[in-house]
Amino acid sequence: MLMAGQRHGQSLLDRVVLVTGGARRIGAAIVQGVHAAGAKVIIHYQASESEAVSLAQDLERQRAGSAAVARADLLDPAAAGALMDQADKRFGGLDVLINNASTFYPTPLGSIKEEHWIDLIGTNLKAPLFLAQAAAPSLRRRHGAIVNMVDIHARRPLRNHPVYSAAKAGLSALTLSLARDLAPEVRVNAVAPGAILWPETGEDPESREKILRQTCLGRAGDPVDVVQCVLYLLTAQYVTGQIIAVDGGRSIGW
Numbered sequence: 511m512l513m514a515g516q517r518h519g520q521s522l523l524d525r526v527v528l529v530t531g532g533a534r535r536i537g538a539a540i541v542q543g544v545h546a547a548g549a550k551v552i553i554h555y556q557a558s559e560s561e562a563v564s565l566a567q568d569l570e571r572q573r574a575g576s577a578a579v580a581r582a583d584l585l586d587p588a589a590a591g592a593l594m595d596q597a598d599k600r601f602g603g604l605d606v607l608i609n610n611a612s613t614f615y616p617t618p619l620g621s622i623k624e625e626h627w628i629d630l631i632g633t634n635l636k637a638p639l640f641l642a643q644a645a646a647p648s649l650r651r652r653h654g655a656i657v658n659m660v661d662i663h664a665r666r667p668l669r670n671h672p673v674y675s676a677a678k679a680g681l682s683a684l685t686l687s688l689a690r691d692l693a694p695e696v697r698v699n700a701v702a703p704g705a706i707l708w709p710e711t712g713e714d715p716e717s718r719e720k721i722l723r724q725t726c727l728g729r730a731g732d733p734v735d736v737v738q739c740v741l742y743l744l745t746a747q748y749v750t751g752q753i754i755a756v757d758g759g760r761s762i763g764w
Contacts, residue, residue: 522744523548525654526601528593530554530584530641531611533562535707536659539733540608540740545569545576547741550601553579554593554611584611584637585629590644597648605654606744607645609638609681612659614709616670626673634677635684642688642698650695657743658685658700659736660753662761665702682753689751697750699743704757706731726759 531537532553555562562579569577582589597604613633664682667675689698
């Protein structure tokens with residue numbers, strides 16, 4: 511009988527992981543988490559070059575040859591193929607795709623413009639689809655995995671955020687579709703965070719307090735909570751097509 515840790519692909523040791531939007535915030539925490547588990551990481555960024563380079567240098571000091579950076583505008587149709595080419599050249603292929611990059615801002619009805627739709631749908635739904643498509647040959651060969659970062663507001667839309675909420679709902683459906691289409695070689699799952707990090711645009715204290723009152727555990731989470739879930743999904747070999755809420759119970763508490 512196989513013991514834990516012996517099954518094919520369960521370890522992240524020397525697996526190649528691409529994290530989109532991996533230079534800052536939760537993305538950077540995920541990069542650090544998979545790297546600590548033994549993976550080689552590709553840190554995708556668009557504007558956060560200094561943060562991406564600094565993070566990669568820190569990881570390289572810990573383990574030489576284990577980290578690289580890759581700049582790409584995910585709204586560019588050529589970005590997905592270019593990122594896969596970089597993964598091939600740098601590490602010989604890709605084992606794991608983590609679709610973390612996202613844009614988030616309100617779009618109240620009456621103010622929505624086409625550029626809002628292109629941006630929010632593009633980063634939160636279109637890019638994950640085309641990245642998964644470009645990565646599929648490598649992921650299939652290497653029995654890899656995809657983890658998408660969804661949002662609890664995919665199921666319960668956030669007021670004044672109809673485009674963002676629709677994009678994340680689409681990403682939830684895409685997760686399930688990819689799990690079917692890429693099986694049995696590739697597992698596809700998602701994490702739906704709740705109040706982990708407050709938006710950089712800011713939430714007033716009253717709004718934050720209301721959110722925490724709606725959360726069963728009565729507190730905000732920490733990026734490490736998301737990282738732990740990602741690591742579970744990357745190593746749980748009989749789990750696919752699942753979306754796990756990491757929200758302190760907010761999705762059942764409001």
